[in-house]
Structures are given as C-alpha cells and as structure tokens.
Amino acid sequence: MSIALADTDIGAGKVLxxxxxxxxxxxxxRSKLIAGGSIIGFVAIVAIFSHVIAPYDPIKLNLNASxxxxxxxHLMGTDEFGRDVFSRVLYSAxxxxxxxxxxxxxxxxxxxxxxxxxxxxxxxxxxxIGRLIDVVIAFPGIIVIIALISVLGVSLVNLYIGITITGWxxxxxxxRGETLAAKGLPYVESARSLGYSWPRIMFRHVxxxxxxPAFIFLVTDMVGTILLVTSLSYLGLGPQPPTPExxxxxxxxxxxxxQAWWIALFPGLAIVLTGVGLALLGDGLADAxxxxxx
Amino acid sequence: MTTVNGLIAVRNxxxxxxxxxxxxxxxRRAGRKVELRAVDGVSLQVAPGEILGVVGESGxxxxxxxxxxxxxxxxTDGEVNFDGIDVxxxxxxxxxxxxxxxxxxxxxxxxxxxxxxxxxxxLAEVLRVHAIGTKADRNDRVADLxxxxxxxxxxxxxYPAHLSGGQRQRVGIARALAAQxxxxxxxxxxxxxxxxxxxxxxxxxxRLRSELGIAWIFVGHDLSVVHYxxxxxxxxxxxxxxxxxxxxxxxxxxxxxxxxGLLESAPKPxxxxxxxxxxxxxxxxxxxxIPTGCRFARRCPIARQFCLDHDPDLRSHEPxxxxxxxxxxEPAAWERTEILSAx
Amino acid sequence: MSLLEIEDLVVEFTLSRRRYRVLDGVSLQLESGGTxxxxxxxxxxxxxxxxxxxxVLPNRAAVTSGRISYAGQNLARPGxxxxxxxxGREIGMILQDPMTALNPVLSVEQQIVEAIGATxxxxxxxxRGRAMELxxxxxxxxxxxxMRAYPFQLSGGLAQRVSIAIAISAEPRIxxxxxxxxxxxxxxxxxxxxxxxDLxxxxxxxxxxxSHDMAVVAQACxxxxxxxxxxxVERGATTDIFEAPRHPYTVGLLASIPTIxxxxxxxxxxxxxxxxxxxxxxxxxxxxxxxxxxxTDECRQDRVPLIAAAVDHDVACLxxxxxxxxxxxxxxNDRPAPSQPAVGTTQ
Numbered sequence: 015m016s017i018a019l020a021d022t023d024i025g026a027g028k029v030l031x032x033x034x035x036x037x038x039x040x041x042x043x044r045s046k047l048i049a050g051g052s053i054i055g056f057v058a059i060v061a062i063f064s065h066v067i068a069p070y071d072p073i074k075l076n077l078n079a080s081x082x083x084x085x086x087x088h089l090m091g092t093d094e095f096g097r098d099v100f101s102r103v104l105y106s107a108x109x110x111x112x113x114x115x116x117x118x119x120x121x122x123x124x125x126x127x128x129x130x131x132x133x134x135x136x137x138x139x140x141x142x143i144g145r146l147i148d149v150v151i152a153f154p155g156i157i158v159i160i161a162l163i164s165v166l167g168v169s170l171v172n173l174y175i176g177i178t179i180t181g182w183x184x185x186x187x188x189x190r191g192e193t194l195a196a197k198g199l200p201y202v203e204s205a206r207s208l209g210y211s212w213p214r215i216m217f218r219h220v221x222x223x224x225x226x227p228a229f230i231f232l233v234t235d236m237v238g239t240i241l242l243v244t245s246l247s248y249l250g251l252g253p254q255p256p257t258p259e260x261x262x263x264x265x266x267x268x269x270x271x272x273q274a275w276w277i278a279l280f281p282g283l284a285i286v287l288t289g290v291g292l293a294l295l296g297d298g299l300a301d302a303x304x305x306x307x308x
Numbered sequence: 309m310t311t312v313n314g315l316i317a318v319r320n321x322x323x324x325x326x327x328x329x330x331x332x333x334x335x336r337r338a339g340r341k342v343e344l345r346a347v348d349g350v351s352l353q354v355a356p357g358e359i360l361g362v363v364g365e366s367g368x369x370x371x372x373x374x375x376x377x378x379x380x381x382x383x384t385d386g387e388v389n390f391d392g393i394d395v396x397x398x399x400x401x402x403x404x405x406x407x408x409x410x411x412x413x414x415x416x417x418x419x420x421x422x423x424x425x426x427x428x429x430x431l432a433e434v435l436r437v438h439a440i441g442t443k444a445d446r447n448d449r450v451a452d453l454x455x456x457x458x459x460x461x462x463x464x465x466x467y468p469a470h471l472s473g474g475q476r477q478r479v480g481i482a483r484a485l486a487a488q489x490x491x492x493x494x495x496x497x498x499x500x501x502x503x504x505x506x507x508x509x510x511x512x513x514x515r516l517r518s519e520l521g522i523a524w525i526f527v528g529h530d531l532s533v534v535h536y537x538x539x540x541x542x543x544x545x546x547x548x549x550x551x552x553x554x555x556x557x558x559x560x561x562x563x564x565x566x567x568x569g570l571l572e573s574a575p576k577p578x579x580x581x582x583x584x585x586x587x588x589x590x591x592x593x594x595x596x597x598i599p600t601g602c603r604f605a606r607r608c609p610i611a612r613q614f615c616l617d618h619d620p621d622l623r624s625h626e627p628x629x630x631x632x633x634x635x636x637x638e639p640a641a642w643e644r645t646e647i648l649s650a651x
Numbered sequence: 652m653s654l655l656e657i658e659d660l661v662v663e664f665t666l667s668r669r670r671y672r673v674l675d676g677v678s679l680q681l682e683s684g685g686t687x688x689x690x691x692x693x694x695x696x697x698x699x700x701x702x703x704x705x706x707v708l709p710n711r712a713a714v715t716s717g718r719i720s721y722a723g724q725n726l727a728r729p730g731x732x733x734x735x736x737x738x739g740r741e742i743g744m745i746l747q748d749p750m751t752a753l754n755p756v757l758s759v760e761q762q763i764v765e766a767i768g769a770t771x772x773x774x775x776x777x778x779r780g781r782a783m784e785l786x787x788x789x790x791x792x793x794x795x796x797x798m799r800a801y802p803f804q805l806s807g808g809l810a811q812r813v814s815i816a817i818a819i820s821a822e823p824r825i826x827x828x829x830x831x832x833x834x835x836x837x838x839x840x841x842x843x844x845x846x847x848x849d850l851x852x853x854x855x856x857x858x859x860x861x862s863h864d865m866a867v868v869a870q871a872c873x874x875x876x877x878x879x880x881x882x883x884v885e886r887g888a889t890t891d892i893f894e895a896p897r898h899p900y901t902v903g904l905l906a907s908i909p910t911i912x913x914x915x916x917x918x919x920x921x922x923x924x925x926x927x928x929x930x931x932x933x934x935x936x937x938x939x940x941x942x943x944x945x946x947t948d949e950c951r952q953d954r955v956p957l958i959a960a961a962v963d964h965d966v967a968c969l970x971x972x973x974x975x976x977x978x979x980x981x982x983x984n985d986r987p988a989p990s991q992p993a994v995g996t997t998q
Contacts, residue, residue, distance in 0.1 A: 200414040201422045204480070207378050207412050208434055208487055209404035222424045365836040366807075472926050502692035502863060507907035507922035514919075529837065536909035536916050559911050573841035575866035577908055579889040583848055583870045586841040591806040 047298025053291030061107035068101035073256040081274045091276035093266065099277055102258035103284050109253060110260055110288070113170075114240045117177035121239075122232045124178055125185025126225060132186065133193025133224075134216045140190075147183045155180035156245065163251045173252060177239060184235070185228050192224035226303055234296030237289045244285055260285050315356045315523055316377065316410065316491055321386035323347040323372050327596070344596050346372040347383070348547030351622075356490065359517060359524040361538030361555065363531060363570070365592040368544040370527045374495045377525065378412045379403065390491075408438050411484035415496035417476035421468040427454075427479050428464025434486035453482040457512060474505035481512070485520075493525045498533060510537055531574050535559050540628075543567050546603045547595055549622060553629030563631040565608045602634070605648070610635055613645035652722075654857055655681040655704070655825060660717035662696075662703055664930065671930040673699045673712060675881035678957070681825065681857050688872030688889065689861045690904075694927055695878040697861045701827045704859075705744050706734055722824075740770045743818035747830035749810035753802040759786075759813050760798040763820065770821035785816040788853075790846055808839035812846070819850060825857045826850075832867060844871055865908060869893055877901050880928050880938040883957060887964035897960050897971040899943045899979045906981060921981040937969070944979055945970045 060067065070088075076096030084091045090099035132143035159176035166172045196202055197220070205215045244261030246252045253259045255266070260281040267278035325344040347369040354360045364370045375381040377388055379395060388395045390410060398406060414420045422430060431450045435441055441449050451461040457478040468476055477497060484492050494513070498506040514537065516522055528534045534541060535555050542552040543564065551564040562568045569588040590607055593599075599606060605615040612634075620632040634642040662674035674696050681687050691697045702708055704719060721737060746752040754762055763782040767773050773781060779798075786794035789812040802810055811831065818826060828847065832840040848871065851858050862868050868875055869889060876886040877900065885898040896902045906921035925942045934940055936951040943950070949969055957965040960975070968974065 200416060200420040203380055204412070204414070204420060204483065205422075207380060207407060208437065208483070209407035210433075210437055211404065214437070219422055219425075223422070365838065474926060502927075503865070503904055503907050504692065504923040505926065507909075507920040508924070510909070511920060511922055531837070532909040532911050535911045536920065556913050556916075560913075570837060571911070573838045575841070575844070575864070575870045576910065577866040577869045577893065577905065579869045579893045581870060583844050584841045586838070586845045588838040589842070591808050591839060592836055 044298070044302070046294045047302055050291050050294025050296070050298050053287060054295055057107055057288050057291060058111060060104060061111050064101075064104040064108050068098075068104045070098035070101045072097060072101040072105045072258045081270065083274070084276055090280045091274065093263075093274070093277045094270060099263075099280055102263060103260070103280050106258040106260045106263065106281065107284065107288075109257070110240055110243060113173065113177075113243050114236045117174055117243070118181070118232055118236045118239045120174060120178040121181035121235070122185050122228060125182035126189045126228050128182065129186035129189030129191075129228075130193055130216065130221055130224065133190040134197065134212075134220060143186065143190075147186055150180065150183050153180075156242065159242075159246065160249070160251060163246075168251055168254060170253065173243070173246070177242065181235070181239070184231065188231060189224055189228050192227060193220060196220050196224050230296060230300045230303060233299055234293060237292045237296075240285065240288055240292070315354055315358075315391060316525075317351075317353045317387075317389040318373075318377060319351045319387045319389070321347055321350045321373065321376055321388065322384045323369070323376060323381065324384045342596050345547050345598055346595055347376065348595075348598070350386075350544075350547070350549055352542055352549065352552070354491065354523050354525060357517060357521045357523055358540065359513075359526060359538045361534035361541040362525060362527045362544060363529065363534050363541060364544035365529060365570075367546070367592050367595055369547040369595065370544050371495055373544070374412070374493045374525065374527045378410055378493050379407065380412070408487035409489050410491040410493065411487055411489040413477070413480050413484050413492060413494045413497050415499055417473045417480060417500070418468075420480045421476055421483075423468055425467075426464065427466055427468065427471070430479075431464070431483060431486050434483060438487055440486070440488060449486075453486055454479075456485060456516070457482045458508075472505075473501060474508060477501070477505075477509055478512070481509075481516075485516070485522075489522065491523045491525065493527070495527045496529070497526070499528065499530070506533070513537060531559070531570060543570070546593060546598060548603070548632065549630075550604065550633070551629075551631045552622070553626075557626075557629055563625055563629070563636045564604075564633045565610055565635070566604050569607075569609070602632075611648045612642055613648065614638075614642045616648070617645075653680040654683040654685075654722055655679075656718075656720050657704070658718045658720075660700075660703065660719060661715050662699060662708070662712055663715045664709075664712045666711060669931070672881055672933070673930060674703065675933075675954075676717070677882055679876060679883070679886070681859060683824065684851075684855050684857055685874065686851070686858045686860070686872040688868030688875040689859065689878055690863065690865055690868045690875060691878030692863055692927055694880075694929065696881040697878045698829055700878075701744065701829050701859065701861055704827060705738055705742060707738075739766065739823075740821040741823050742825045742827060743821070743823035744827040744829070745811070745814045745818045745831050748834050749805075749807060749814045750802060750834075752814050753810060755802050758799060758801050759805075763798075763813070763817055766817045766820045781820070782816075785820055786813075788819070788850065789813070789816045790842075791816075806839075807835050808842060811835060811839075811843055815843075815846070815850070819854060819856070822854050823856060825859065828858065828860045830862055831860070833862065833864065840867075847871070865893075865904060877904070880933060881930070882938070882967070883965075884939065884967045885965065886957060887961075891961070891964045895964075895975060897964065897966040897974050898939075898968045899945055899970075899974060900939050902974060902979045903942075903981050923981050937967075944981060945973060 074097065079092050079096040080094050082088055082092045088098050088100065090103060092098055128143050132140045158180050162176045162179070163172050202215065202219060205219050243252060247259045247261030248265040250265065252262060255262065263281040264278045267274070270277055323346045325346060326341050327344050328341055350373055352360065362370045362373065372381060376383050383396065390406065393406065395403070395406065428450050431453050432446050435446055435449055450464055454461050454463055459475060459478050463471070463475070468479070471479065498509050501509065510533065513524060517524060526534060526537050538555045540553065541555045541558045542549045543558070543566065544550070545566050551558060551562065551567050558567065559571060562571060572587050573584050575584060587609060588607055600619070601617055602615040602620050605611040608615065614634055618634065620634050620637065622630045622632045623637045625631050625636050631637065657677060657679050660674055660677045661672065664671045664673050677700060679687065689697045689700065699712070703714060721741065760779065760782060763785060764778045767778045767781050782798065783794050786797060791797050791809065791812055797809065797813070805813065831847070832843050835843060844867065847858065850856065860868060860872055872889055874887065875889045875892050876883045877892070877898065878884070879900050885892060885896065885901045892901065893905065896905060903921065903923040907923060909915065909920055923942055928934065928938060934951070936953055937955045940946045940950045955967045955969055957967045960966045960971050
C-alpha cells in the first residue's frame with residue numbers, strides 16, 4: 015500500500031477563521047498588554063488631572079440640585095447632597111489608585127524581602143518565616159484589617175498597615191520558591207565557589223532573577239487591593255466622608271438604589287473598569303516577560 | 309597529618325545522603341529514609357599542572373566528588389588538603405579567600421552564567437571581589453581573559469542569552485581563570501556539546517594547562533574524551549575508585565573488569581567493527597543498597613566467591629597504577645574459590 | 652522499489668511572521684530491512700526529518716514542498732485516517748529521553764496495552780499476553796514486575812526498552828530512532844544497540860537512526876547521511892563515508908572525535924572553527940563555506956547540490972575531488988571563534 019505523507023497545509027492556524035480563534039481566547043500577550051495599558055493609562059491620567067477635568071467641587075453641598083439624574087450639566091447625576099457624582103468619581107480615582115499602588119507595593123517589598131531571606135538562608139530563617147506565613151494566612155485578611163482599624167482608628171496610615179500585614183504572604187511564598195530553585199543553579203554555585211559574600215550573592219545574583227514573578231503578581235494583585243479598599247470603605251473603615259471614594263460612594267447610595275440608580279452605578283463601573291484594566295495589564299505583562307515558547 | 313605531595317590531596321572522602329527511597333519497583337521499603345553513599349572512601353592527589361580524569365557512569369559519585377573538592381558540598385568524613393591546608397577546617401572569610409585558588413566549571417553552559425549580568429561585568433566582579441589588579445586596568449584584564457579563551461573582547465557587553473553554548477562555556481572558563489586559580493575542576497564540561505565545539509574546548513583546556521600551568525580535574529563519562537585530555541585517569545564505580553593510573557596505561561592495559569567492560573562497550577567510529585558485545589549486563593547500580601564484598605561482583609564476568617566475601621581496596625599493581633580487584637592483587641587466594649555462575 | 656522515498660523535502664518554520672527553512676531539500680531512499688544513519692550536530696535538522704516522516708511537527712512548522720512516499724506510489728493528499736494507519740503500525744518511533752517519552756502517570760502495562768489496542772485492536776487478556784511477550788522480546792528479565800511499575804521507578808535502560816517494546820508492538824516495517832542511546836550510560840548503550848540490531852533482524856525492520864555520535868552510526872548502520880544546516884552534505888555506504896569522506900565537514904567531524912589512541916592524543920584534535928549557522932542566517936551559497944578551509948568564491952555563489960562522486964557515494968561539495976586526493980586540515984583552533992550572536996535557539 016502506498017501513501018504520500020507530505021501535505022502542504024500550514025496547520026490549523028490558517029484553516030480556522032480568525033473570529034473563531036479570537037473566541038477561543040487566543041489573544042496575544044501583546045494585545046492584552048496594550049489593552050490593559052491603555053485602560054490603566056486612561057484611568058491614571060484622569061486621576062492625575064482630576065482637579066482640572068472635574069467640573070464641580072466634589073465635596074461642596076448643593077441641596078437644591080440633589081438627586082438629579084445624569085444630564086448635560088451633571089454627566090453622572092448628583093447624589094443626595096447635590097454633589098456632582100462625576101467629579102466625585104474622578105477625585106476618587108486618584109485616591110484609590112494611590113492606595114492600590116502603594117499598598118500593593120508595600121506588600122511586594124516586605125513579602126519579597128522575607129521570601130528571599132527565607133529561601134536563601136534556609137534553616138532557622140526559613141522555619142521562622144514559614145511559621146509567620148502560616149500564622150498570617152490562618153486569619154481571613156479582611157477580618158484582621160477590620161480588627162486592626164477598629165483598634166488603631168480609621169486613618170490612611172492604618173489602612174496601609176493593615177493591607178501590608180495581610181497581603182505580604184503571597185509574595186513571600188512566590189519569591190521563596192523561586193529562590194530555592196535558583197540556589198541550586200550553577201551560576202549561583204559559581205558565585206559561591208568564587209568566594210563571594212552571601213549578601214552579595216543574595217542581592218546581586220539571586221534577587222534580580224527571582225523577582226520577576228513577584229513583580230508580575232504585583233500588577234494583578236492591585237486588582238485585589240482595589241477591591242479590598244473599596245470594600246473597607248463600603249464598611250466605613252476607609253477614607254471618611256466627605257472624601258469621595260468609590261466604595262464609600264456605593265455604600266452611601268444604598269438607600270437610594272431604586273430611585274437614584276446613578277449614584278451607585280458609576281462608581282461601580284469605575285471599579286470594574288480599573289479592575290479589568292489591571293487584570294489585562296498583568297496578564298499581558300506575564301505573557302510578555304515569559305520567554306517565547308514553541 | 310597532612311601530606312604535601314600534591315597540589316591537592318583528597319583523603320578518605322565520604323559523602324552520605326539521607327534520602328527517601330523511591331518506591332523501589334513496588335517494594336515494601338518505599339518511602340523510608342535510607343542512606344545513599346554517594347562517595348564511599350575516595351583518596352586522590354593532583355600535582356601542579358597535572359590533568360586528572362575521573363570517569364564513571366551515572367550514580368558513581370564523580371560529580372559529588374568534584375563538588376566536595378571545591379567545597380560546594382560538605383563531606384561526611386575525610387579531608388581535602390589544598391597546598392597542605394585542610395580546607396574543611398576553614399570557614400567564613402578565610403575559606404572565601406582560599407577559594408580563588410580552586411575553581412569549578414559546570415556542565416550546562418546555559419545555566420552557568422547569571423542571565424542578568426553582562427559577560428564583562430561578571431568577569432570584572434571576580435577581579436573586584438578578590439582585589440586583582442587595579443580599577444584602572446580592570447578593563448584590560450577583562451579583555452585579556454576573553455582573549456585567553458579565544459573570544460573577542462567585544463563580547464563583554466553581551467548578555468549570556470546572546471551567546472552560543474560554546475561561547476558560554478568559554479566565558480565560564482574565563483570566569484574561573486579570573487580568580488587566578490591553581491586548580492580547575494571541570495564537571496562534565498563538554499558533555500552537552502556538539503563534537504566540533506567539544507574539540508575546541510578540549511584543545512582550549514590543553515592550551516591553558518600548558519600556558520598557565522593550571523591543574524585540572526576533568527570529570528566525564530566519555531572514555532575517549534577523558535583519555536584525550538587527561539594525564540592520569542581514575543575510574544569510579546559506586547562511590548569508590550576502582551582503578552587509577554596513567555591514561556594510556558589504564559586504557560591500553562586495563563586491570564579492572566569494569567574498566568575492560570567500559571572500553572569494550574564504547575562504540576568506535578570504525579564501520580568495520582561490529583556492534584560491541586555488551587559485556588556488562590544490567591544497569592549501573594544504585595548507591596542506596598551497596599552490596600557487601602566487592603561491589604562490582606554481581607555484574608562482573610569473572611567474579612568468584614572470594615569477591616563476595618572480601619571488599620577489595622586499592623592496591624598498587626605497578627608503580628603509579630592502582631586497582632581494587634582481587635584477580636589482580638591477590639590472584640592466588642582468589643583463584644582458589646569458586647567461580648560464580650553467570651547471571 | 653524502496654520502502655521509503657523522500658524527494659526534495661522542504662520544511663519551513665514560521666516565527667513572528669518570518670519563515671525559516673529547517674529542512675532544505677532532503678532526499679533519501681530506504682530499502683526494506685535496511686539501516687540508515689543520519690548524523691549531524693544540533694540544529695542540523697535531523698530530528699525534524701524524523702518528525703516530518705511521522706508527521707508530528709510542531710504547530711509552526713509545515714512541509715512546504717517535496718514528497719514522502721511509503722511503499723510505492725503516492726496518493727494525492729493523505730487524510731488523517733491514512734496517517735493514523737501508518738503511524739505506530741507501519742512506522743514506529745523511539746525518542747531520546749525515555750523518561751519523558753513515557754507517560755509518568757500510567758503504568759508500563761497500561762501504556763503497552765494501550766498501544767497494542769490502538770494499533771492491532773487486541774484487548775483484554777490477549778493484549779496483556781502480547782505485552783508480556785513484547786517485554787521478553789526486549790530482553791527484560793522480569794516482565795511481570797516491570798508491567799506493574801511506573802516510569803519513574805525504571806532505570807534509563809529499562810525505560811528505553813519499554814519504549815522500544817511499545818514502538819514494535821505492531822511489528823512496524825520501519826523503526827525511527829531519534830538519539831536512542833544519547834541519554835544512556837555507555838554500558839547500557841551497548842546493550843540497547845545490540846538489542847536494536849537483534850530486533851531488526853528478527854522482525855525484518857528497516858531502521859533509521861539519528862545521532863550526533865558518529866561511532867554509534869558507524870557500527871549500527873550500513874548507510875549514512877551527514878546532515879548540515881538542513882540538508883545532506885554527504886550520503887552513501889558507511890564504510891565509504893568513514894574511510895574516504897569527500898566533504899570537508901565530514902572530514903572535520905571525523906577529525907574532531909577523540910579516540911583512545913596515543914597518536915591522536917599527541918597530534919591533537921582538529922576542531923572545525925566557528926558554529927553552524929542558525930536558520931535565520933543561512934549563507935546564500937554553500938552552507939558550510941564560512942567555516943571551510945577550501946572555500947573559494949565559486950562556493951559563495953549558489954547552493955551546492957548533492958552529486959554522485961563515486962558509486963553509491965553522493966557529496967555536496969564543489970571541491971570534493973581535492974578532498975579525496977589531498978584531504979582537508981582544520982588545524983587545532985588557530986582561528987579565534989568568531990563572535991557571532993546565536994540568534995534564538997533551534998532544536
């Protein structure tokens with residue numbers, strides 16, 4: 015029996031129409047990066063220039079204009095105190111992005127350092143830090159923060175403390191795992207055999223090579239931080255009124271959900287938009303930084 | 309008691325790992341901690357400027373031995389003497405200072421270099437840490453190092469990712485040279501390379517030895533490669549040296565049945581020769597359950613009862629040619645016992 | 652008529668919208684029961700050739716021209732059913748690393764029985780019986796115990812024997828072996844090579860053995876093809892190629908292999924300077940020209956095709972007569988390795 019085994023098709027890639035491929039989720043990392051980057055870029059610019067863009071003072075009361083639906087004068091309507099929702103959403107962007115960025119960054123810093131130390135020094139350091147991780151993870155994060163803020167009082171600083179204390183463990187584990195793997199690699203052993211001191215090996219040779227996954231995680235973790243902050247504000251533990259904050263705005267809008275839907279909707283959309291942007295950015299970054307596979 | 313016979317003298321080195329045994333083909337001892345005797349009493353010496361080859365199959369302990377010699381692994385017992393100094397007694401700064409005298413080159417060129425450090429910076433770092441030269445001449449020294457391994461000085465600005473395997477291995481050697489060592493331990497340095505690159509690196513090693521007088525311990529599994537590069541060869545089996553002597557002598561007049569088996573098994577690039585007869589059956593054994601008596605007896609084509617009852621030690625058969633085999637060292641007593649039936 | 656004929660096969664690889672030629676016009680013929688060795692260094696395309704025959708190419712690679720025909724005439728376009736009938740049944744394949752070639756979560760018995768079921772349709776106790784028979788055929792002393800084992804419990808040699816057992820389960824007419832002994836110790840390598848030779852004669856199988864180790868190919872194959880940068884540079888009977896090579900690359904390869912010989916040791920190895928080209932960077936003319944001591948301007952003009960230099964001895968070199976007459980010398984590294992970037996890596 016005779017068969018010719020050669021055929022000239024280039025494979026499934028050209029056969030399936032493009033639309034179906036997109037539906038199967040085969041976006042390139044590049045498009046995710048661009049999409050996510052654009053959204054976050056947009057939000058960031060809006061946040062930075064909020065004081066320029068906002069048509070009204072976000073905390074000024076105007077009881078005459080209370081509970082107005084979206085219109086030309088008030089793009090997103092007004093709340094029960096007559097404050098322009100649009101301006102409030104804009105101002106809150108700055109605050110929320112700032113807390114999300116710094117809060118997550120502090121977690122990244124603390125967690126990475128501890129993870130690096132645990133993985134590199136091993137033995138006692140590893141055991142101690144490992145136990146610490148176990149203890150922190152045992153408590154549900156948000157409960158700890160609530161307890162902390164109740165005790166220490168409501169303030170921005172305490173919010174940062176709470177976020178950092180509960181959020182560093184994921185980074186520590188990530189970096190510790192990478193460090194353990196890197197420790198056995200020949201180039202680290204070379205550094206040892208060349209007589210380099212251990213701080214030099216740890217910070218100059220190991221750290222740059224293990225930090226990338228933590229950094230990628232940072233971007234996607236910001237989504238979680240934003241949700242955390244907005245949730246805490248919803249519970250009244252975040253920035254206090256009259257400071258506009260997306261979560262707090264949603265909380266304040268609860269009594270008016272049925273008659274003035276716009277007060278809760280727009281901050282909610284803002285949270286979703288920012289979250290999606292960060293998720294895409296994180297995904298795109300992960301794809302971009304991962305070496306090209308075949 | 310230290311001897312100053314050689315540049316480096318290793319005496320009675322042991323390394324025992326405690327591991328969980330893999331399920332042993334379904335055996336009942338699965339999962340329990342057992343002893344893995346990776347290196348089980350090895351002594352050797354290397355003279356200045358000498359190349360010692362260490363050959364063995366997987367599981368023989370040659371890599372562990374190499375790592376212990378450069379202090380990347382702590383021995384469970386034994387001494388490593390460098391120029392008369394017992395290296396194992398040192399620690400901290402004293403050890404770090406001595407480390408520049410002996411360096412290691414690894415097998416995998418792709419993992420041997422820090423991917424985030426440029427070639428030139430990596431070499432300069434060695435110079436800086438060990439205060440070799442001055443800041444002013446560091447650039448020149450880096451260029452010299454690259455030239456010594458036959459690379460262009462323009463490679464200093466590159467990251468390892470942009471170098472080929474052969475180039476990376478050369479950089480690894482350059483990095484070892486930067487510390488100005490008297491001894492370089494090379495752990496399978498050409499095993500993952502193509503033949504043409506392998507030849508280049510082997511010739512480079514020979515040149516470095518003749519020009520700089522550096523001694524080498526060359527660990528490998530390819531007999532012809534090790535024969536080509538080494539002055540003396542040690543054959544390892546299950547954590548012990550079973551034969552040692554001048555390279556030519558050991559391979560043209562092997563004394564140990566294992567050495568003979570290795571030589572016979574290796575294919576030669578000669579189409580007129582038949583496929584080797586596979587004189588040694590079975591697999592290289594595991595260092596977890598080391599048998600009593602001669603550890604090679606169960607695979608040995610000439611084994612006798614004497615071999616099961618007594619563990620041979622390395623003895624001189626001729627000057628400078630030692631072997632651990634009763635057939636060679638105690639033929640009379642050995643012959644009187646029964647031949648073991650073939651497997 | 653040859654059992655397997657490949658004619659001017661071209662395989663291209665698409666990456667970032669550029670096309671790279673991995674196989675650049677490969678032709679060969681394999682007779683029934685014959686042995687062919689394909690020798691070359693990494694990146695030469697030898698593994699890709701085997702994978703193309705079995706049509707297990709990575710997503711981005713595809714055959715763009717040429718013909719492969721198995722046992723006679725060729726049909727227009729083979730469908731998936733045709734490929735399914737050939738793969739595993741008429742043509743079997745074993746890979747380099749038996750540990751990754753076997754499924755780690757299935758026992759040996761499960762994997763062999765699955766292969767038997769897929770290729771012959773046998774199931775149940777008949778399949779198990781056949782599995783035991785196969786394990787005995789590959790010289791496993793205790794087949795009962797090995798049947799129950801999982802790949803991680805096997806040594807390299809045993810795992811490779813199991814791979815071979817799976818590959819020959821349907822008694823294929825051709826066995827493709829991609830570096831079958833490279834990952835094994837030398838004593839085990841000898842056992843496996845001998846096993847392959849015995850099985851080949853017993854089952855009257857043809858063997859295509861790909862290796863970077865010329866010694867293995869010299870002793871296991873009657874015919875050999877030397878591959879460089881995606882095409883054959885020399886092809887013919889093994890004894891001819893090894894005793895009287897006509898391509899500078901072949902000469903260089905042979906001269907760079909250490910052998911246990913005091914003379915070789917004293918004289919030094921010859922080393923071909925530089926590195927093989929990467930697929931994005933092929934020279935316009937002869938692929939080997941940048942590294943060749945005999946290169947002339949003529950060599951840089953066009954691709955050099957394989958021509959018959961002697962009976963059953965093809966070579967792709969304009970100066971092969973010089974090589975036959977005077978030989979080629981590469982010197983022991985007197986040229987510094989050129990600092991070329993290795994753009995990307997190829998498997």
